[in-house]
């Protein structure tokens with residue numbers, strides 16, 4: 472497994488008034504487990520933590536390294552190692568068809584167009600998408616689009632897969648489809664989700680609250696802790 476290391480990594484942003492706001496407090500973590508889930512309320516900082524891991528967001532203080540590669544200095548190498556899947560596949564599917572999208576992500580890895588095309592088809596076959604390879608991306612269902620987005624990222628064989636709420640936009644059937652696909656992958660995975668069943672399918676879980684890691688432990692304990700946190704925030708008269 473890769474070693475994902477945050478050393479006092481913090482993220483501050485400047486709001487519209489020009490004031491600095493801490494989105495992630497200084498955080499130190501060593502993540503080496505195969506499956507790590509990240510849960511927490513909307514706006515708590517989950518995406519920010521995930522984006523630090525492949526250099527989509529840079530720490531404003533401290534550092535983030537992947538197997539010793541610093542996201543500030545070794546950005547390209549980090550991104551080759553760490554694939555990122557967004558909540559909305561539209562954020563990463565830019566070509567007219569699935570095959571072309573996978574080919575696009577393979578462009579640096581495979582220079583020969585024929586070999587690239589073969590490799591793209593193999594990646595699509597792996598996810599049961601071969602028959603949809605030439606179809607317009609817009610004709611695919613939400614679930615198929617999300618599978619395609621994951622296939623485009625996995626085609627370049629990253630060692631780590633970071634997924635930001637990959638099932639949030641999906642209905643139950645498609646959620647199950649993506650879930651079973653993820654369960655069968657060999658890659659190390661860091662996954663933020665509001666789906667607590669999905670969060671339980673991990674070796675370690677982090678609960679993010681108000682820009683800090685508020686709990687770090689077993690998935691069952693993390694989910695229980697998070698439920699308690701949410702329950703405590705609901706006014707007494709509203710609780711059943």
Ligand SMILES: Nc1ncnc2c1ncn2[C@@H]1O[C@H](COP(=O)(O)OP(=O)(O)OP(=O)(O)O)[C@@H](O)[C@H]1O
Pocket residue numbers: 484485486494511512513514515516517518519520
């Ligand atoms: N570039 C930015 N500029 C201003 N504010 C930001 C920026 N990035 C994140 N934030 C703010 O930081 C907070 C944390 O955002 P983040 O997207 O990490 O939360 P999240 O836990 O992933 O939320 P959700 O579950 O809704 O996706 C939010 O209040 C967000 O508005």
